[in-house]
Amino acid sequence: MLASVLSYGLTGIEGYPMQVEVDCREGGMPTFETVGLPGAAVKESRERVRSALVNSHLRYPYGPTTVNLAPADVRKEGPRYDLPIALGLLAASKQLPLEPLKELLVLGELSLDGRLRPITGVLPMLIRARSDGVKKALLPVDNAREAACLEGMEIYGAESILSAVRFLRGEEKLEPMPLLSYDSLLKGTKPLCDLSQVRGQYAAKRALEIAASGGHNMLMIGPPGSGKTMLARCMPGILPPMGFEEALETTRIHSAAGSREGLVTQRPFRAPHHTASAAALVGGGRDAMPGEISKAHNGVLFLDELPEFPRIVLEALRQPMEDGVVHVSRVGAQCEYPARFSLICAMNPCPCGNFGSRTRRCRCTPQAIERYLNRVSGPLLDRIDLVVEMDFVPAEEALRDRSPGEDSETVRARVEKARAMARERYKGTGIYANAHLSGAQLEKHCALSGEADRLMQAAMAQMKLSMRAYTRVLKLARTLADMEQEDRIAEHHVAEALAYRGAGDKYWKG
Ligand SMILES: Nc1ncnc2c1ncn2[C@@H]1O[C@H](COP(=O)(O)OP(=O)(O)OP(=O)(O)O)[C@@H](O)[C@H]1O
Numbered sequence: 001m002l003a004s005v006l007s008y009g010l011t012g013i014e015g016y017p018m019q020v021e022v023d024c025r026e027g028g029m030p031t032f033e034t035v036g037l038p039g040a041a042v043k044e045s046r047e048r049v050r051s052a053l054v055n056s057h058l059r060y061p062y063g064p065t066t067v068n069l070a071p072a073d074v075r076k077e078g079p080r081y082d083l084p085i086a087l088g089l090l091a092a093s094k095q096l097p098l099e100p101l102k103e104l105l106v107l108g109e110l111s112l113d114g115r116l117r118p119i120t121g122v123l124p125m126l127i128r129a130r131s132d133g134v135k136k137a138l139l140p141v142d143n144a145r146e147a148a149c150l151e152g153m154e155i156y157g158a159e160s161i162l163s164a165v166r167f168l169r170g171e172e173k174l175e176p177m178p179l180l181s182y183d184s185l186l187k188g189t190k191p192l193c194d195l196s197q198v199r200g201q202y203a204a205k206r207a208l209e210i211a212a213s214g215g216h217n218m219l220m221i222g223p224p225g226s227g228k229t230m231l232a233r234c235m236p237g238i239l240p241p242m243g244f245e246e247a248l249e250t251t252r253i254h255s256a257a258g259s260r261e262g263l264v265t266q267r268p269f270r271a272p273h274h275t276a277s278a279a280a281l282v283g284g285g286r287d288a289m290p291g292e293i294s295k296a297h298n299g300v301l302f303l304d305e306l307p308e309f310p311r312i313v314l315e316a317l318r319q320p321m322e323d324g325v326v327h328v329s330r331v332g333a334q335c336e337y338p339a340r341f342s343l344i345c346a347m348n349p350c351p352c353g354n355f356g357s358r359t360r361r362c363r364c365t366p367q368a369i370e371r372y373l374n375r376v377s378g379p380l381l382d383r384i385d386l387v388v389e390m391d392f393v394p395a396e397e398a399l400r401d402r403s404p405g406e407d408s409e410t411v412r413a414r415v416e417k418a419r420a421m422a423r424e425r426y427k428g429t430g431i432y433a434n435a436h437l438s439g440a441q442l443e444k445h446c447a448l449s450g451e452a453d454r455l456m457q458a459a460m461a462q463m464k465l466s467m468r469a470y471t472r473v474l475k476l477a478r479t480l481a482d483m484e485q486e487d488r489i490a491e492h493h494v495a496e497a498l499a500y501r502g503a504g505d506k507y508w509k510g
């Protein structure tokens, strides 16, 4: 007899519908064939299914059996089809009625004793299924909890194959997962470092707040021990929580990359080490996994000791920084992963670290300084909106100043206000921060007039700004205006934005 079970597959972060067809005849040679481009873990499914059924006192049908995973021209990976295959076998051998399987999405891995194990990538598959009109899903119970934030779908969680079978036979009642509201999922942030601990460095703190308010890219340059790493670690504490749509986008990536955390509600802060490979950073490898830049989607990518990153790795960032997506290819498939992140980087200005410092002497030759700075290419610098120079805060000065600085919570409240203004402006466009503006949106929302425009024209000519730099200055000025809750971009907003762009010239054009 023939049975068919609805399941879903995943290419990149896109789910696609899949039918698990099982044809099973009693009597004859006991053969088992899996067709439809199954990967190794899918082929091994047979062994897990057999043990799970036998150990659950269900009958494993011995006889010529064929399992087809349709569409047959896409490679299937992972153990997520154990449960649909097992249910298909039971239905094809008349141990289970066909009716309740209709239009029910089934996914899950089996352990040999029949328990259901959670699988990865559930949310992207369910999000797609929901938009395809699928109304019901049967999943391992851990995955069902993960998916409980999805409105418009009945999600059933089963502990074991036996429980799933009894549910489908109507012998056991399973309740669909209660829907979790997004607000109930928002967790408080536990930042690595609070801004109140950072002494002095007011300019850098302001730049960090601007970067957080508009999603801009920032570079901190200064001697060792000036607090660059410390300041970057304050970033998660001042970022506002993600909206539901943003959270879904980010979760799809994390879920496809193997995370079983459920909905990601906090903006990611990814800080890969400079020894990370290009594939780890931008994505790829054998399984075309999302890289750090995609995991940082809607959040922050922090590259500490920027010149230590291999050139090839830094250059690979250029295209995704412009487009907000990265194309990763592997044998037989191309995946597109979103990668819209705010890049925060830190570096010393020279090998000894003291070049440009007011208090310490640099011992590097001009050639050594130039070589060091040139490890960061011009095109990458062109994409940095805010450059801040940092110098030491001498310990005696820092200790004398006992007044408690502003804490992260206070700054975060201001950031949230600026972001709320932008969100309101871009409602329904899929843009969440000023840094993401482009084309017509940019012209519409960043129009300059009068003094602001004259200043911009003069600066363009004098600083010889590229067209890209020009648009980036505009977006930064937009954020500065938002921080003051101003609808119009004024001259002083443009002036401040230009200052942040020009701050690197001392090193790179000096
Ligand atoms: N402005 C500051 N306020 C308070 N503490 C500071 C400050 N700057 C540095 N420190 C202290 O010095 C330590 C080292 O700072 P941090 O690692 O941030 O320096 P850095 O600029 O990243 O140096 P490097 O260039 O060597 O990486 C911090 O952990 C902190 O304890």
Ligand SMILES: [Mg+2]
Pocket (backbone or CB within 6 Å): 228, 229, 230, 304, 346
């Ligand atoms: Mg550091």
